[in-house]
Structure formats: structure tokens, C-alpha cells
Amino acid sequence: MCSGSFGSRLEESVKRTVGENPVVVYSKTWCSYSLEVKSLFNRLGVEPLVIELDQLGPQGPQLQKTLERLTGQHTVPNVFVGGKHIGGCTDTVRLHRKGELKPLLTEACAKKSES
Numbered sequence: 001m002c003s004g005s006f007g008s009r010l011e012e013s014v015k016r017t018v019g020e021n022p023v024v025v026y027s028k029t030w031c032s033y034s035l036e037v038k039s040l041f042n043r044l045g046v047e048p049l050v051i052e053l054d055q056l057g058p059q060g061p062q063l064q065k066t067l068e069r070l071t072g073q074h075t076v077p078n079v080f081v082g083g084k085h086i087g088g089c090t091d092t093v094r095l096h097r098k099g100e101l102k103p104l105l106t107e108a109c110a111k112k113s114e115s
Contacts, residue, residue: 022110082108
């Protein structure tokens with residue numbers, strides 16, 4: 001397989017995106033689980049980079065396949081904090097309930113400044 005193939009370019013793009021942004025949510029606009037995660041981050045005062053897969057045209061399903069290869073998760077939301085995959089909605093909410101999400105967000109410098 002060529003190293004310059006489309007799949008590996010998408011993979012590099014995902015790695016760069018999650019590496020350069022404190023919080024990234026791969027989402028679909030109509031997904032209730034995605035809405036729940038975005039709402040949770042909003043309540044926590046965090047603005048994630050949200051990538052709506054259903055608004056990317058043909059690249060959306062390809063990106064979702066790439067995410068599945070990288071994370072083993074084929075559903076959305078697909079959530080990354082501090083460059084690390086933390087899972088989907090259930091995983092994110094569970095981390096929050098256990099008090100483990102805020103420290104991850106703080107470590108990733110994802111909190112909005114308190115004014």
C-alpha cells in the first residue's frame with residue numbers, strides 16, 4: 001500500500017487535529033448522543049472543536065472509517081481530550097460523574113478563562 005494513500009492522509013489529518021486542539025468531538029448534527037456531549041462541554045465552560053461528519057459530504061463516512069481504525073469505535077460522538085481518545089457519550093459522561101473529566105480538561109488547557 002502506498003504511504004501517500006487517501007486513508008493515511010486522513011489518518012494524519014485526524015492525528016494533527018486531535019493533537020492541536022484541547023478537545024475534539026467528531027459528531028453528527030442529528031445524533032442525540034453527540035448533542036448530549038456538546039451540551040456537557042458547554043455546561044463545563046469548554047468549547048470543543050466539533051467536526052460534524054454528516055456535513056462533510058463524501059469525506060464524512062471515510063473520516064468515520066478512519067476514526068474506527070484509530071480508536072476501535074465506529075459510533076459518534078468520538079471524543080478526544082488532550083490528544084487522547086476518551087470514547088463516546090457514555091464514556092465521557094461516566095468520566096464526568098466520577099470527577100475525572102475536569103482534571104483531564106484542565107490538563108489539556110481546555111477550560112475557558114473565568115472572567
